[in-house]
Amino acid sequence: MSDTKGEDADEVPASDAAPPQQAVDPRLLEILVCPLTKQPLVYDRTRNELISRAAGLAYPIRGGIPIMLPDEARPLDA
């Protein structure tokens, strides 16, 4: 059973303001698309979200794990 934090957990910089964000695996960025529109996503590093402009949704990433569920996504401001 693997540690959920992964091997590179030590490299996450400590931050006073925000909880430490674990970077999303680059292999995921290569293959993921929006589940609703099947269109490409944009990775927003600062907010740690995957943006689907076509669907107007931002999918959150928790502990390095993208949550690709429209129910859990944040609607983008119109």
Added chain:
Amino acid sequence: MSDQADIFDRGAVRRHRERAASTVGGVVPILEDVADRLLDRLADTTRRFSAALDLGGRGVIASRLRAAGIPTVAMDLSLGMAALSGAPSLVADEEMLPFGPDSFDLVVANLSLHWVNDLPGALIQLRRAMKPEGLLLASLPLLGTLDELRRAVTETETELRGGISPRISPFPDLRDCAGLLQRAGFTLPVADAEDIDLLYANPLALLRDLQAAGERNAIRERSLFVPPRALFPAALMSLPVTAEGRVIIRLRLGIMTGWAPPAA
């Protein structure tokens, strides 16, 4: 995507899996047994795989594939279950896959497709995410699984309250499986079945194991009323036992293989 025609309540499936993420360790021996039977099929092929998707493997599939040197992405409907598989992993719905074309040359779905409402649709989405000549390897419980329990609960509930409520999932028939793959566009579809008999000294442990694995009832039309207190104890007591006093519970395991068609 909730549709009143759907058989399964996907929100419930997700909650059950989320809750089971901390208990699934108790059923790892059963999951590993099935995983080994399924991954045995990889030994039959000389193909080398370089990009695998583990669909709902509950921690036992991704680790095996990565140990075999196959880079693997793990997916689950619940965050807790996805995290069990280690990185890279993601949360997604089998009915709404978030993968671009040519993403995988191997897809392994171990006991994870039987709570999907639109199985043909999920298989088509999987095939589209696969590279040409990629392999799909899936196991799922077939009609015949938990039959003893289904019969016992139905008879007991009829006696207790003069009616029944669906409490055990309707599983697909082996005969339908190969056709399902073919209709989804897979070539050389093969489906066969193996019977695995689980022996329980205490039949209540069967229910505990099903819950621990996240396999609680998620049928949309399930009764939301608490069942009569005597239902499950009485039903479990009526299950047939071996000479040693053990209850035999059958898992009729279907194993399906199909290949994504070659590039046009």
